[in-house]
Amino acid sequence: MNRNVILTCAVTGAGDTTGKSPNVPVTPKQIANDCIAAAKAGASVAHIHVRDPETGGISHSVDHFREVMARVREADVDIVMNITAGGGGDWIPDAADPTCGGPGTDIQTPAQRHEPVGELLPELCTLDCGSLNFGDMVYVNPADWLREHARLVQAAGVKPELECFDLGHVRFARQLQQEGLIDGDPLYQLCLGIPWGAEADPETMLVMRNKLPANAHWGAFGIGRHQMPMVAQAVLLGGHVRVGLEDNLYLKKGVLATNAQLVEKAVTLIENLGTRVMTPAETRAHLGLRDPRTGKIVEDIAGGDSFAYRKPRFVCE
Template sequence: MTPVFLTCALVGNFSTRQQNENLPITPEELATQALEAAKAGAAIVHVHVRDPATELPSMDVALYREVVDRIRQENDDLIINLTTGNGGRFDPSPVNPVVPGPKTNLLPPDARVGHILELIPDIATLDLNTMVFGGEVVINTLPSIRRMADLIQSVGVRPEIELFDSGDISILNQLMTENTFDQPPLCSIVTGVKHGFVPLPETLIYARNLLPRSALWTGFGTGAKAFPMVAQSAMLGGHVRIGMEDAVWLRKGEKASSNAAWSGKQHAYLKTWAIP
């Protein structure tokens, strides 16, 4: 059997310490939990950073640098995947929808990948979605996607294509006809985000079957569907992802004590299912 790679998603943009006090926030906490997750079986860590003072999402290159440096000082084999998702959100003002509201963080594509060009991780995410996300809209236009893909690959980093609905896969297939990617695409099928792919086995089969034949793919879910979708992805031939970005509860009534707790649980189940 082809080995299954486990990605640990450490922290995203939305979970808070009010939900789980064990959520990693500082660069030291993120790096420590990444290294612990690796020891528990994770091959890849997916990294967002937070402002330690406010605990809000950040794009500060210095924060990313500290996380990456701390990981690489201890473990040079762990694959580092940095997000480029921040910078695509538009919050229309209720008075005039053309005027950006306070949650808008739209940035030009070059600014969204600045930390990638400086730090050169192994992988960088590339979102293809334009969709309603919470009370805002995430916008990723084709010119912006193409530019980010070119910049990411110009420094030898491999894009991971984030797919939230079938329209995103249509964009991916168009980009494939344009020879946008230097290597077979790494794809993440994201389920459980409201107004996107519904976290069901049928959804994952449908999405998988739309992908380019050369694609390497991971399927995952969020919240209560995080663990069930890991099982579905593994059984359908995909790789797997889990972590405190996707779910802060390890099981009903028990908060995850760390990202290593998720990685260890998932690694043990993969072994139980005889998946290498």
């Protein structure tokens, strides 16, 4: 059981969801507003993609990321910011010539994927740890690209969240750590339920968790109807959690959700299990993240030692 849970809200993603729910944020202002609403609802971390404001489709614009970051930082709430660095990996073979990418293909080099992270220096960024049959496309991330990308993230001083969509991704993430490309205690995110990666069920989560390094921090999420069951399962197995419209559009069957509503539902579930959600300040101290105000690694939280949140007065028994 995890008594102190980091709760991430993945507010928009890059998938074709904007036509399925009017609540999916598209513009930088809308995305920032949802990050702020998630913070007020109790989220520790906001995970962001950006979209083309005109089409709602994929965007890699540094300017869009910059606007989201600025709006959130200027708000009267605190939340840890986690920028995706996994964009530009979509490969869809052309029907006439499968040696070429067809419509919908979106490939970036590691340096291009890293550009928003390197310029804006969020506390966290994602690092997707392998290639995958991702629905009807292939997500492309060869081993040498991953090593190059890990070096760029390491040089920037940003902590990577090692996203693992299958058991082999956990294996390669451990290899990155062994090669000295991951600093400090690694942070893993087990991504469950995406066709055709690891399934969203307790057995799969347990197997993946048991393959993590002894010093790993870890969280997990499930997509669609698996979102809240995987929240409960991750907490019970000692992990952190993620919810949000990137992964699931519904509050319950037939009822479209907002990001804030999904966060509120997760907070209630976590607290009903007898645990609690970490504040953003506690999250920075726990993971050894940079304070966005000072640029320095957080070692203490205000008014006490860095592990003050573990004291019994915070725990519901």
